[in-house]
Amino acid sequence: MAEYFGVKVEDIFNTMQERFRPEGAQGVDASFGYDITGEGKWKLTVKDGQMNIEETEDLSDCVVVTITDGETFVGVNIGKVDGMSAFSSGKFKAEGDLGALGKTAKMFRKYAPAKKEMSIRDYLIDMFGTVVERFKPEAAKGMDIKFAFDLGGEYGGQWTVIIKDDTCQVIEKIEGKPTIKLEFMDAKDYVDFSLGKIDAQSLLAAGRAAVQGEINLALKWGEFFEKYLDPMASGEKEQELLVLKKTISVGQRFATGPVMGKFLNALKDKKILGTKCPECGRIMLPAREICSECRVRFSEWVEVGPKGQVRYMDYVYYASPDPLTGETRDTPYGMISVLLDGCKGNDTFAHIVRNDQIDRIEFGWNEMAGTRVRPVWNEKRTGSIFDIKYFEIDE
Amino acid sequence: MAHRKKNRNVGIIGVGQTKHSSHREDVNQPEMIHEAVRAALDDSGLKLEDIDCIVHGNMELFEMVFMPDLWHVLGTGAYGKSQFRITTGGTVGATLSCAADNLVASGMYDVVLAIGFEKLQEGHTTGGITNMADPLWFRNLQTGALTGSTAYNIIREFGEERAKKASMLYRVIMDKHAMLNPYAHRAFGLEFDQMDDLIKNSPKLVGDLKLIEMCSQSDGACAVIYASEEKAKKLSQNPVWVRDHVTVHREETFCIFGYDEKYPVTMTHTEAAKRLFERNGITDPVEYFDVFEMYDPASWWAVDWLRDFFLLEGDEHLKLVENREIMIDGKIPINPSGGVIASNPIGATALLRVAEAALQVRGDAGAHQIPREVKHALASGFGGTMWTVLTMLEKELNW
Amino acid sequence: MGKRVAICAVSQIKNDGDYWYLRFQNMLLPCLEAILEQTGVTFDLDKGIRDIITCSDDVYDARTISNNGVTDVVGAHLRGEEKMAQEAINGLGYAMASILSGHDDVVLFMGHCKETQTESRLMNTNLAFDPFYSRPLGLDFINANAFQAREYQDKSGLTDEHLAKIVVRSRENAKKNPYARENELVTVQDVMKSSMIADPIRELHLYPVTDWAFGMLLCCEERAYEFTDNPVWITGFGNCMDSYFLGDRDLTSNFSLKRAAQRAYEMAGIKDPKKDFDVVELMDSFAYQLPLWAEGVGIVDEGKGAEWIDGKGADDQNVNLSGGMLNGNPIILGGVARALECVLQLRGEAGKSQVKGAKRALAHGCYGAAGQHQAVVVLEK
Structure with a gap:
């Protein structure tokens, strides 16, 4: 016999005797039939505060016969399936005196499943079976999203959770x-x-899970649905672990100082200025006060570039947050180290490259030159790194 | 005068750590710290009143707590005690160890407890690391600690197939080690025959750096107790002696490898290793050390750094990996704990390297104990823009 | 112990209410250059500076790993560098340990803080509290200290007028100090009329927003005279942490300060703090703290702070002749600034504030709400 939510249909009937509440059965003198598709038929007889349950094919003298499938029957009994919706959707039917059927609810204590291991399949049925009741319409207002789950392995399956018009549906x-x-x-x-x-990160890292489509929405699942509670967790309801969510933001006024300030100001005039070490001749970009290697102040300003060759590019796939705005950057993007004309060795300058050109960038090495690039300046320049919009291939 | 003789010897007499995980909603920061403190006290058989001084460290902006030692006193046990807070970067755990060593060796404190921790799930880690960069310039460009530059370098030097295989082999070996460590955050059960598949299918982060090859973001804490020679011998059956440590930092720069052989870039790892080995008379580190707990933020870096730390030449470092000499039963086991790729609560990470190395020397590492005597251990820390701390531990006081 | 560590040189820039035109790198560099010039020390790996201790704060700098931004201007490229992530005066204790341990013979110690960079120091110090309870209640280092101020007033009889006198004196003393923040001289009436920030703390009772940077060179005893003819010795250091929740603490008992002082005095062999010090510098971020900390370090009897102010005890005992923290140093550097003033006094370089023949000095620093963590340094000529 099949299990639903870890419970067999016969478990419900077999425990009726012990769950029977005579006080709820006062004045009842009737038989009730249960026709559970594919599972069997049972007859419950109640009289004088006593009850009897038998498996039988003959339900002819019952005042009302409940006709449903095993999953719905068990689900309703253990509270995993909403009786009213099952009834409205026709999954749960009653033939005969509906009023009498209502009385049976008071006759029994709720079925509490015996504690035992839930299988993966049980969990999946339970998880998707409770999605609708865990849905928080107020959090998903105006959303139109289809979350598809493609779960592999022996017990896997496919589900789609559809959020639309402030309602939620699972197929x-x-x-x-x-x-x-x-x-x-x-x-x-x-x-x-x-x-x-x-x-999730570990699973993604190991290639055991993947996300397609709008990844940011995946993170919102937790906002749209109440957390799934493990029915196998201990009898007492576990303490809910609250987390306090807070975005902390304290405004800053970063000084640029005379050196960085001059460097940034020059960008307004489309000039890239480096500072040169009087001892080793290294050119520092962006300009710095001191050569860290020789521990001396720079001696002169040098205008370099603006064109140069790419020595290296980080091809970035990871959607990194911009700490200044909190926005997630578009990926992929290319962060380049450019050796501007007039610089040598490792005196490279970091910036980004035009997004549609990242696949065409070659890196230089030793004497071999990398892709030639030139800065693309913004029309309106304010003295910031983004006065240079990006570098593009010089062709 | 150079490096002077230590004023007095210092032994590690207790280590403790929490389970590292991305799910520590069950504890707040001081509670999580206290788990490690309690574990270290239990390990050493000491009580809180035996501790003279506490050194605390992490990075404020990961959890957005200012002067966090003030609140964390609830878990550190520093109430009424001397207390320092010393930090660097990802190196901070190693720095805590150096500081505890110095504080005890100075004669100012007899028993010092070093505590490193991070609760990375309480902030945005990559955003936090990106905040490290100059706000006027690089902060706008970089992606936390992620870069594909090392992968690019190794591929250029040794060819794509060999390079990618070496990196993934290192990764799988670390996972095999992590499977033996109950405290590890990530232990997947990866197999060697999955390597080709992982090389092909693990999502890419930056360049050829793949998600599987990068370290985790963990919650966790580590606590280590240091005592003077006199106290250590009295309080502990098997103290592990801190022989020496060295720190080498770099300027804030993201050009951490050279683009032109004519202009070599001094690598901090090499520099630290040279200084440490020279003043301690170690000529062949691979021969000398029995274990190396390395701060390996990604498998590419790890493979490359083996050459830096052990002062190897050519492809000797690749061969160590390819011949699986870095496995727990190999010639020079690297990170039998699973290392940083498995668990990375940043402020604790480098202290965990010292703690794990000490456990190996003591022979108390449990399932991930190296199956032969460990007398000499090396531990590294990494942080900032390529900063290095190296610590040497010894079983015998005989140097 | 009997061992001591030398301070061979100190350097600083002037405390300023707004170095809007300088990055903190620009503030540190002249401090580094001054140390190199005064001492001739190099970064030679054998004979010079191998390790540097810095002090700065990630929240105030708005940078993860704030020391990352200063490695070049403190000379730390390819050298060791460790950051005191607490009140910088503790860096003197740690530098002392680094040297006495034998690990270093020369240590460069540098620090900076730009309080003007942040939108609000109250927002910053609010972040020092646990995010669940005290932080949402809105505690910061001013309103939390107001509890302590009120309790101390009750205990010692300190009045609004006493507090005003402390502020007036601080500003007058600071006028003699060329590195002090430039503040207007004020009268008792001015202070008593200044706006109430967190009762009983008035606007003029608290140190003003300040930017500053400093440098120091420390060295082992054997080599001190290579770098100076006039070393100042650190002979004692002690610090101590109190508990966190204000309600768990007796805010006027000076629990952690007394322990910190006791540790430092024991190391330095101080018997009677009332007599043994020629110069005392206390980190009075707030006016009420001057007498409270004076009690804590044992130069004033318990609960007698108000009488001490009335009797001009601070002048007799040469307390905060520099103007003190109250005149303006940035957070996390107020204690080390006290030590630096003591060094100048002991070297005979304190100019118009000079105490003749000063031989022994006490410097104090603290951080946290109501001085949760306290540190004391004993310095000698």
Whole structure:
């Protein structure tokens, strides 16, 4: 016999006797039938504060017969499936006296599943089965998102959680184009992840999970849904671990000083100025007060570039936050070390390269020159690093 | 006069650490610190009143707590005691060890407890590291500590296939070590036959640096107790002696490798190793040391840095990896703990290197104990823009 | 112990209310150059500076690893560098340990803080409190200290007028100090009329926003005379941490300061602090703290701070002749500034504030709400 949420249909019937509340059955004298598709038929007879349950094919003398499938029946009994919605959707039907059926609710204490291991499949059914009740419409106002889950492995499956018009719906397949798709090679990882046993970064790092589509929305899952609580966690409700979320921001006024200040000011005039060490001849970019190697102040300003050759480029895929704005940068982008004309050795200058050209950049090495680049200046220049919009290939 | 003889010897007599994890919502900062403090006290059999002085360190902006030692006194146990707060960068844990060593050796304090910690889940780590850069310039450009430059360099020097394999092999070996360490944050159970797949499929971060090759962001704390020779011998059965330490920093620059052989860049790791080995008379470090706990933020760097730290030439460092000599049962085991790629609570990370090295010397590392006697251990710290701290530990007081 | 460490040179720039035109790198560089010029010390790996101790703060600099930004201007490229991430006076204790341990014979000690860079020092110091309870309540280093001020007033009989007198004296003394922040001289009436910030603390009762940087060269006893003819010796150091929650503490008991002082006195062999010091510099970030800390270090009897002010005890005992922290030093450097003033006194270089024949001095520094962490240094000629 199949298990639903870790419970068999017969578990519900077999425990009826011990869950029976005579005080709730006062004045009831009737039989109630249960026709559980694919599982069997049961008849409950209540009389004089006593009850009897039997598995039988004959439900003819019952005042009301409940017709449903095993998952819904168990789900409603253990509170995992909302009875009213199951009833409205037709998954849970009753033929006969509906009023009488209502009385059965008071006759029994709630079924408490015996403590035992839940399988991965049980967890998946439970997790997706409780998505709708965990949905927080106020947090997802106006959202139109399809979260697709593609979970591999023996117990895997496909689900789509659809948020639209402040409602949430779960379907057990992936159809159309989801806004975001989460793939887990093994469904067990998804379960562990949802239970907080393993972190997403580790799974992504190991290539055991992948995210496609709008990654930032994946992070919002936690805002749209209440946290999934492990039904196997100890009988007493565990203390909820609160975390305090706070963005701390304290305004700053960074001085530029005479040296950095002159360097930044020169950018307004489309000039790149370095400071030169009187001892080793090194040119410092951006300009600095002192040559750290020789421990002497610079002796002269030197105008360099503005063109130069790329010595190295970091091809950045990781969506890094810009600490000044909090915005996540677009990826990929290329951060280049440019040896500006007039500089030598390792006196490189860091900036970014035009985004559509990052795949065409060659790095220089020793005598061999890298891709020639030139700065693209902003129309309005304020004395900041972004007076240079970016470097582009000099062609 | 150069480097002088130590005023008095210093022994490590207790180490403690927390489980490193991205899920420590169950404790706040002082509580997490206290777990490590308690573990170190239990390890040494001491009580808090036996500690004279506490040295605390981390980086304020990762958790956005100003002068955090004030609040953390609830967990550090510094109430009524002498207390210092000394920091550097990712090196801070190693610096704490150096400071504790100096404080005890000076004769000013007999028993000093060093505490390093970080709760990286309480802030944005990459954003925090990016904040390190000059606000007028580089802060606008960089991506935390991520760079593909070392991968590029190794690939250029040794060819793509050999380089990528060496980096991934190092990574898998570290995971095999991490599987043996119950405190490790990330232990995936990677197998050697997965290497080609990982090289192909692990998401890229920057250039050829892949997510699997980069260190984690962890919550965790580490505490280590240092005592004078007299006290150490009285209080401990098996103190581990701190022989020497050296720190080498660089200017704030992100040009940490040379683009032109005519203009070599002095590497801080090499410089630190040269100074340390020279003044301690060590000519062949691979032969001399029985374990090296290296601050390895990414497998590419680790592979490259083996050459720097051990003063190797040509492809000797690659061969150490390729021949699996760096495995726990190899010639020179690197990070039997799983290293930084497995667990990285930044303010504790470099102190963990010293703590793990000390456990190896004591023979108390449990499942990740090296299966032969460990007499000489080396531990490194890395931080800032290429800063290095090296610490030497010894089993015998005989140098 | 009997061992001592030399301060061979000190340097500083003038304390200023707004170095808007300087990066902190520009503030440190002249301090470095002055030390090199005074002592002739080099960065030679055998004979010169191998290790540097800096002091700065990540929150005030708004930089993770604030010391990363200063490595070039403190000469730390390819040298060791360690940062005191607490009140810089503790750096003297740590430098002492680094030298006495044998690890270093020469240590360069430099620090900076630009309080003007931040939008609000109250927002910064609010971050010193736990994020769950005290921080949301809005505690910062001013309103938290107001609790201590009020309690101390009750204990010692210190009045608003006493506090005003302390401020007036501080500003008068500072006028004799060429490196002091330029402040207007004020009258008792001016102070008593200044606006109330956190009762009983008035605007003029607290140190003004200040930018400053300094340098020092420390050395082992054997080599001190290579760098100076006039060394000043650190003979005692002690520090101590109190508990965190204000409610857990007796705010006027000077618990941590007494312990810190006791440790320093024991090391230096001080028997009677009332008589043994020719010069005393206390880190009075707030006016009420001058008598409170004076009690803590044992130069004034417990609870007698107000009488001490009335009796001009601070003048008799040469306390804060520099103007003190109250006239303006930045946070995290107020204690080391006290030590630097003591060095100038003991070297006979304190100009118009010079105490003739000063032989022994006490410098004090603290940080945290209501002086949670305290440090004391004993300096001798």
